Amino acid sequence: MLDSRLRLTPPRLCLTFCLLAMGLAGLALQHAGALSTALSALFFPQADNVTQIVLHYSWWPRLTISLLAGAGLGLAGVLMQQVLRNPLAAPTTLGVASGANLALMAATLMAPWLFALGREWVALAGGGLAMGLVFLLSWRRGLAPMVVVLAGLVVNLYAGALGMALLLFNQESLKGLLIWGAGSLSQSGWEGVEFLWPRLAIGALLAILLLRPLAILDLDDANARSLGVSLKRMRLAGLGVGVFLTACVVSVVGVIGFIGLAAPAIVRLAGARRLMQRLLWAPLLGALLLASTDLLLQRFSGTLPTLIPTGATTAALGAPLLLWLIPRLALHSGHPTTANHSLMRRHSAPGRLATALSALLVLAILAALLTGQGDKGWQWLGPSQWLTLEWRLPRLLAASGSGVMLAIAGTLIQRLTANPMASPEVLGISGGTAIALIGAIYLLPGASHLALIGIGTLGALAVLGVLILLNHRSGFLPERLLLTGVAITALFDAVRAIVLAGGDPRGQQVVAWLSGSTYYVDLTTATTVAILALLLALIARPFTRWLDILPLGTPTAHGLGIDITRARLVLLGLVALLTACATLVVGPLSFVGLLAPHMARLMGFARARSHLLGAALVGAILMTVADWLGRQLLFPEEIPAGLVASLVGGAYFMWGLRRI
Amino acid sequence: MSVFPSFRLPACLRARRIELCRWRHALLAVLIALIPAPLTLAADDTGIATIDWTLAETLVALDAPPAGVAQIDAYHDWVGKPAMPDEVVDLGLRSQPNLERLSELAPSRILISPMFSRLKPKLSRIAKVETLDFYTGQRPLWDQLVEMTHQLGDIAARETAADTLVENTEDQLERQRNTLSASRDPLLMIQLMDARHARVFGDHSLLQAVTERLGLENGWQEPTNAWGFSLVGIEDLMTIDARLVVIKPLPVGVEERLANSGLWQRLPSVKRGDVIWLDPVWTFGGLPSAQRFANLLVEALEDTDRA
Amino acid sequence: MFDVKAATFEVNGKCLLHPTDLGFAEGNVYGLIGHNGSGKSTLLKILAQQQQASQGDVRLDGRPLEDWGPREFARQVAYLPQQLPSAETLTGRELIGFGRYPWHGLLGRLTREDHAQIERAIELTHTQDFADRLVETLSGGERQRVWLAMLLAQGSRFLLLDEPLAALDMAHQVEVLALIRKLCEELQLGVIVVLHDVNMAARYCDHLIALHSGRVLAQGSPEEMMKDDTLEAIYGIPMHIMTHPSGEHAIAVIH
Structure with a gap:
């Protein structure tokens, strides 16, 4: 524990950032002359003075909008985390940002006339549609947090994958949207502020009105119901306000997601436990965090040939802050865990189901090897064309192998943390690998393959080291583990967004690899991957007893004599190994690790052993089919397997959600 | 990007027609084909393929249109002129050209710019890959472009056309410089x-x-x-x-x-x-x-x- | 035999358990009573090694708790947390089978002995009829009995139960406590149970330990403890002791 001199409280934290922001603003204004002229430029700029015009039309609106956007996201984050009872929930959890992004991309390519209405409205409509879909999927279950989170995840994935695909094929037309996607606060007038502030004021007012009923959500469902609260209506209201705030902010300044996760998480870590306190401090901290980041950025990025978007940078600064806080302060997991038992059915004969899936896998493999399009349209592979296997076999092996590895890693991490949002991607291992590889590709253009393997592995190891370092004292408490992972993943998202927004033509290749591509695999690699997948699957099997007992919670597992810390460390190591291997081959964003375990659960694989087997089979089928589809759908252009897997798996998953 | 070292398939799999190899042997060979083997080029020389639009536009300007270019539709949207002739084969994405189609096309050379150098190991199993340096940010761009044009002239056996293109361009700029006040x-x-x-x-x-x-x-x-x-x-x-x-x-x-x-x-x-x-x-x-x-x-x- | 010597527990500088000396032997049912926040659960968690005592000495059979290996300890002591976790999609028999983990560990095979212990636990708790149903489809009382069966399958000498009656109606409360009492006598188990209802505690326990603000306020047999002033001191409201109409035992009522 910290001693009282150093103990962080939300007011102290906000004061620190307030001083930082004011100091930076003061420094920036000094360049412009006296403070009084800067202030007069705010209201009465002299038309012929360039400095004053820049201050009036760019600097002041930018500062204002950074404060507004930060506050809006902080508020939205509190609402989301309160209603969804998940510390990983963020304003973007319900797919608002990715929906808005997809809408903007689709409108740019297919219906440019929509922009006559204004870009904000297109983005708002996209975000609203995504939210509507999430609500539709979870309506029948009374907007239960667990279902909403799952629906949000899948809608996010779906819109994200579609957006990536559009980007891949229309790099030139969509390059401007990448800047928006990375969240740039750069302003050229007061329209943004004029659009945003009344909407934020309405949102804040609604949030205050909802304060009391929302506080009841701290109780568990039964207790809340007994107080005469309609949970469904309240969740609809809470989420609705959160989404509205997010959509407004995102439509003006672009995707700045991390503030909305970090600000509420940080004030909670710093001791704001009651909803009232969090509603007060999180927006304040969000505003100051975003403003300080932006001012820092303006001060230090002036000499770079490229624009560093603020949204991405907030993650770059907020993530280390979150990482620094995680081991220092007690995490009060005040939220009752929600049971997800009733979501899942149990298949009466998992063995038969697994056999059927294996048969399906064999069929998929044969189809993927033997059919495809060529110059003359569809063709079976004849005996004279075995040469083509040189291209197909490595991709098939890599796709199925990495599918198996990610699915097993996902099953392990979801059972270890008992959190449905957990996935190998969320743990940050793949993010670390990817950051290292992107860095190497950009900074060491001549690096050899072996050097790149080494660098990627180092990245994964570094992340594993950070995870262990920050979590060993808490005994790898799942909630902390996931927050650590989320912070690291946010760093990766930042690097990706900055790289893409910069407009470097090489960004295209990064997009292709990031979205889970088997393109670059050769036969040696692919064989290695397939063998490793089988080997690691065999290694994972003996851990099924832990995996069965751990979801029952720490007290029970401990009571049964499991050395919890050791068990978590061993499983974490295994997850890291599986994820790093898969990431080095197919890139970090295939989402099979998230989808396959859930799909296996939906099919009725209940016990850990059958769950692992089912998820591995689903992962292999999904990636095999996805890789084949990706090569055929837009022949001769190829869609990376990870994208198709997200689309196919996401569709199945949505259908499954509707059914429960 | 795959980051493992690559090895080549046995030569018998590389030839276009492999009657000599029975398919069962071929499958076996594919499964165990980890032995490095020398590369044999396709015998029939069907021309040049490129995935870089700048190389493609220069080749067209030299009247030596490539056999295959990546993302031809987008090329017409963004590069525009000179237009690609209709018979040029679309190779798919620039970042991930379609390997099956490229190997069917069997070009004699594949030309890339440094930004695609990550593709070299894959592409070099289909044909000889040449990297032409431009937009590296190190030497004056104009010199690089002139040099690249001459190199393309050599590769496509259009040396005189390349000389003419360079001369014409520089003449034109000189002329226009004089007309401007x-x-x-x-x-x-x-x-x-x-x-x-x-x-x-x-x-x-x-x-x-x-x-x-x-x-x-x-x-x-x-x-x-x-x-x-x-x-x-x-x-x-x-x-x-x-x-x-x-x-x-x-x-x-x-x-x-x-x-x-x-x-x-x-x-x-x-x-x-x-x-x-x-x-x-x-x-x-x-x-x-x-x-x-x-x-x-x-x-x-x-x-x-x-x- | 549990020995607690001067054990304390502090969190964030706040003392939840002041130095406490206690002893627990097999063959007895101990009831921990007291109002909310009196330190009952904390004491139980320290005994179950769910939490470590900040200071002092807690021993099982003369060995400090931390010297026991996790599985070795679980073979001696079984613990039922206050909030029963969701058993997801497990059947009763599967859940009960988890109780054998301390014996077979991660990789060991399920022996005939393990199966026999599972069947015995099912028999003892009369859960045969619903052992093969999903735990989540069971009623509160049935579920509680299945969890109890899991603890019994553990084959330990001590059962530590944290408010096992909280979610049950009266009939099921009596049923579960009677079962615990019977098991204690038949198997010579040491049972330490946190209870809210002082009458239930007095009727089924051999020994009551009352905690208040993290200190042991009083302890003794139910007869010694069921006094007006003792109970008033424990619960902070005036209580009155009457004889049950059957004349067999005392009951406490609120004034």
């Missing part, structure tokens, strides 16, 4: 990304290479990346007193937004009303794009002179 305002060449951000072209860019040869001054002296542009917010252009040259196309909806943008309306060039709007040019192009840009720019400058 001596003292002119510096230019600020930008491409708008949205209503608040723009790429400004400077050192290492094709546009600056052309304006230099036209005797025009570039108002943007800040550092740029290897492709010759800086990505900036509109506010960074405020302090530069130069004539704006905006390369179209504008992103959708941007025109309306600029009309309402306080900052844009107060840019020196916008206030003077002397902004030049140029038709689309491939800003990362080679000599053909340079010619096109020079023509468009000189025409626009002369138009405003007359007005």
Whole structure:
């Protein structure tokens, strides 16, 4: 524990950032002359003075909008985390940002006339549609947090994958949207502020009105119901306000997601436990965090040939802050865990189901090897064309192998943390690998393959080291583990967004690899991957007893004599190994690790052993089919397997959600 | 990107027709084919394939159109001229050209630029891959482009056409330089990304290479990346007193937004009303794009002179 | 035999358990009583090694708790947390089978002995009829009995139960406590149970330990403890002791 001199409280934290922001603003204004002229430029700029015009039309609106956007996201984050009872929930959890992004991309390519209405409205409509879909999927279950989170995840994935695909094929037309996607606060007038502030004021007012009923959500469902609260209506209201705030902010300044996760998480870590306190401090901290980041950025990025978007940078600064806080302060997991038992059915004969899936896998493999399009349209592979296997076999092996590895890693991490949002991607291992590889590709253009393997592995190891370092004292408490992972993943998202927004033509290749591509695999690699997948699957099997007992919670597992810390460390190591291997081959964003375990659960694989087997089979089928589809759908252009897997798996998953 | 070392398949699998290898053997061989083997080139020389649009446009200008080019539709949208002949095969994405189709095409050489060097191990199993250096940000771009054009002439056996292209381009620029009146305002060449951000072209860019040869001054002296542009917010252009040259196309909806943008309306060039709007040019192009840009720019400058 | 010597527990500088000395032997049912926040659960968690005592000495059979290996300890002591976790999609028999983990560990095979212990636990708790149904489909009382069966399958000498009656109606409360009492006598188990209802505690326990603000306020047999002033001191409200109409034992009522 910290001693009282150093103990962080939300007011102290906000004061620190307030001083930082004011100091930076003061420094920036000094360049412009006296403070009084800067202030007069705010209201009465002299038309012929360039400095004053820049201050009036760019600097002041930018500062204002950074404060507004930060506050809006902080508020939205509190609402989301309160209603969804998940510390990983963020304003973007319900797919608002990715929906808005997809809408903007689709409108740019297919219906440019929509922009006559204004870009904000297109983005708002996209975000609203995504939210509507999430609500539709979870309506029948009374907007239960667990279902909403799952629906949000899948809608996010779906819109994200579609957006990536559009980007891949229309790099030139969509390059401007990448800047928006990375969240740039750069302003050229007061329209943004004029659009945003009344909407934020309405949102804040609604949030205050909802304060009391929302506080009841701290109780568990039964207790809340007994107080005469309609949970469904309240969740609809809470989420609705959160989404509205997010959509407004995102439509003006672009995707700045991390503030909305970090600000509420940080004030909670710093001791704001009651909803009232969090509603007060999180927006304040969000505003100051975003403003300080932006001012820092303006001060230090002036000499770079490229624009560093603020949204991405907030993650770059907020993530280390979150990482620094995680081991220092007690995490009060005040939220009752929600049971997800009733979501899942149990298949009466998992063995038969697994056999059927294996048969399906064999069929998929044969189809993927033997059919495809060529110059003359569809063709079976004849005996004279075995040469083509040189291209197909490595991709098939890599796709199925990495599918198996990610699915097993996902099953392990979801059972270890008992959190449905957990996935190998969320743990940050793949993010670390990817950051290292992107860095190497950009900074060491001549690096050899072996050097790149080494660098990627180092990245994964570094992340594993950070995870262990920050979590060993808490005994790898799942909630902390996931927050650590989320912070690291946010760093990766930042690097990706900055790289893409910069407009470097090489960004295209990064997009292709990031979205889970088997393109670059050769036969040696692919064989290695397939063998490793089988080997690691065999290694994972003996851990099924832990995996069965751990979801029952720490007290029970401990009571049964499991050395919890050791068990978590061993499983974490295994997850890291599986994820790093898969990431080095197919890139970090295939989402099979998230989808396959859930799909296996939906099919009725209940016990850990059958769950692992089912998820591995689903992962292999999904990636095999996805890789084949990706090569055929837009022949001769190829869609990376990870994208198709997200689309196919996401569709199945949505259908499954509707059914429960 | 796969980052494991690569090995080659046995030679018997590489030949186009493999009657000698029974298919069962072939399958077995594929499964255990980890033995490095020398590369044999396809015997029939069907031409050159390239995934880089700049190389493709230069090849067309040399009257040696490639056999295959990546993303031909998008090429026509963004590079435009010179147009790809209809018989050129589309190879798929530039970042991930379709390997099955490429190996069916069986070109004698595949040409790439350094930005695609990650593809080299894959592509070199289909045909000899040559990397032509340009847009590396290290040497003057114009020299690189001239050198690249000569190299292409050698590769495509069009040495004289290459000489002519270089000469024609330099002659044209020289001629246009003389037609332009001596003292002119510096230019600020930008491409708008949205209503608040723009790429400004400077050192290492094709546009600056052309304006230099036209005797025009570039108002943007800040550092740029290897492709010759800086990505900036509109506010960074405020302090530069130069004539704006905006390369179209504008992103959708941007025109309306600029009309309402306080900052844009107060840019020196916008206030003077002397902004030049140029038709689309491939800003990362080679000599053909340079010619096109020079023509468009000189025409626009002369138009405003007359007005 | 559990020995607690001067054990304390502090969190964030706040003392939840003041130095406490206690002993627990097999063959007895111990009831921990007291109002909310009196330190009952904390004491139980320290005994179950769910939490470590900040200071002091807690021993099982003369060995400090921390010297026991996790599985070795679980073979001696079984613990039922206050909030029963969701058993997801497990059947009763599968859940009960988890109780054998301390014996077979991660990799060991399920022996005939393990199966026999599972069947015995099912028999003892009369859960045969619903052992093969999903735990989540069972009623509160049935579920509680299945969890109890899991603890019994553990084959330990001590059962530590944290408010096992909280979610049950009266009939099921009596049923579960009677079962615990019977098991204690038949198997010579040591049972330490946190209870809210002082009458239930007095009727089924051999020994009551009352905690208040993290200190042991009083302890003794139910007869010694069921006094007006003792109970008032424990619960902070005036209580009155009456004889049950059957005349067999005392009951406490609120004034």
